[in-house]
Amino acid sequence: MAERLLEIENLTTGFMTEKGFVKATDNISLTIEKGKTLCLVGESGSGKSVTSLSIMRLIDYAGGSILDGKIVFRGDDLAAKDQEEMRKIRGNKIAMIFQDPMSALNPVFSVGDQIAESLRLHQNKSESEAWKEAVNLLRMVGIPAPEIRAKQYPHELSGGMCQRVVIAVALACNPELLIADEPTTALDVTVQAQILDLLQKLKQELGMSILLITHDMGVAAEMADRIAVMYAGAIVEEGTVEEIFANPSHPYTVGLLQSIPGFEGTRGKELYTIKGTIPGLGNLPGGCRFHPRCPHVMDKCKTQEPLDFKVGNDHSAVCWLYEDKAPVVLGRNGGETK
Template identity: 70%
Template sequence: MAKKILEVRDLTVGFPREHGLLKATDHVSFSIEEGQTLCIVGESGSGKSVTSMAIMRLIDYAGGIIAEGKITFDGEELTTKKQSEMNRIRGERLAMIFQDPMSALNPVFSVGDQIAESLRIHKGMNAKDAWNKAVEMLKLVGIPEAEIRAKQYPFEMSGGMCQRVVIAMALACDPELIIADEPTTALDVTIQAQILDLLRRLKRELRTATLLITHDMGVAAEMADRIAVMYAGTIVEEGTVDEVFRTPRHPYTVGLLRSIPRLEEEPGSELYTIQGSIPGIGELPQGCRFHPRCPHAMSRCFIEEPSLLAAKGKEGHRAACWLEGIPEVSTR
């Protein structure tokens, strides 16, 4: 059995206010094994990025707190660590690829210096060795003329190049886990495909575990070993790629899959959309949080919130839904 590199249990993250805690995530649980890619999918506002910020313990700097739950990374409890202790883990053993590469890079330092700084801090390299390693990392992520590019500043590079630099920076210290928060959102389709190919190749060669966050079900199908579907701050379904795409057990997952455009559809036909919008923090309905948008909602859904339970005969495939027979609901 593969070793669990990350285990999140009952994670509740919120933002303190005068009238109480505004929960951004509510009892989120999942785990990632060595060399595995877990993809968290869901609409904007589902709590995906907040979850990643909590794992990195960066939520502290955004005014948030971890109210409940545990985050265990390679056997170490992260929720109780001081920021000084997290500084030794972040960047070396636990790295993050941020959504916007331009805001993740410092505009007044060359990209080579920014990669080398991480190596000097975490690996104790001298300036020359750190610089040479930074150039090697730029070559690894497919940047041509790496020796020249290393001396350039972020504003002299394209968005795709900057994203490759951010990936090189994340991989520089050989981390055990990489968190990629929508790493292709700001890129055009061609560059997006190149970045995804790069992440797949690096996973295959380096066996690094990955937590990939996206709202694109196509990216999830292409990249993930397992998928966790998140809605309104909680996970509503989790399973392998095959289980989630072939036999979805939650109406929200079915809606996301039906929203994917298909080549066989008639030109000019209306695309499927999930009616309504995701509730804001502090505006969750009673009962199942998806029932205002669910075409299958029944009386129990308005009163009682379902737990995340395993499908019959499939311990690893779980869904939070009172409706029986969801696998028979068509995704077309």
């Protein structure tokens, strides 16, 4: 296995509500390797954003907290850090971009100033050096005539260009990990493809790791080295992109794939929709959390939480259908070995 940059080990996070503490991520474990892209997929409300906010420890500001587990980044546990230490890591070693580029940019500063400000803060550059570097970054993210664009304000740029600027701000501090939470859903389809191409190019050129959050399996197919499928706060399947698409194992993953237009097996057929809806926090069914929606539900699924079974090379699924396979064993550090 390649070098691990980030290892989330048995992370449980949640929110205090009138019903008490409710879990938004339940004992999740994930690994992101150096220079690779992990796509976290799952429908709305499955806990994808909570996972990314937890890594950045921004969950603390969203009214949530980490109950248990580790977030090991380059050997250091982020879950145990205080906010002062996290401030040095955020936007420095780890950068994050969100769905809506407009809300990430400040309307009263030129885009060049916003990138230059980040360079001055994180890299102690002089004003003129920072401006030169900001223009270079705009060129790098594919903005034409960057010297002119740098002087413009966010409202003078299209949505796609603004997202490129947001990516340039993120790159200004040379992050080792870029977390992108649905970075293209607010953009139209052609612009979406351009931004995804840009992320691929930057990953290759800069050797960054990317955690890409998407509800779109088509995007995951193009971008991911590995895919983790999340459902109602838990990772239900994880593996290489090749394995997940060749041999989708958890019934939830199969349902997600069958609902992609144009995916092999769905062409010319009516698209499948997974029946029912995702349960709200604090409202999880007993046994397997997916059982009320599962086309393969067995009695056991209603009462016993499934284990994580090895369903292929470097591929596991949390589902009783694979009971005859070996369970994934916990490694030395509590991490999984597959």
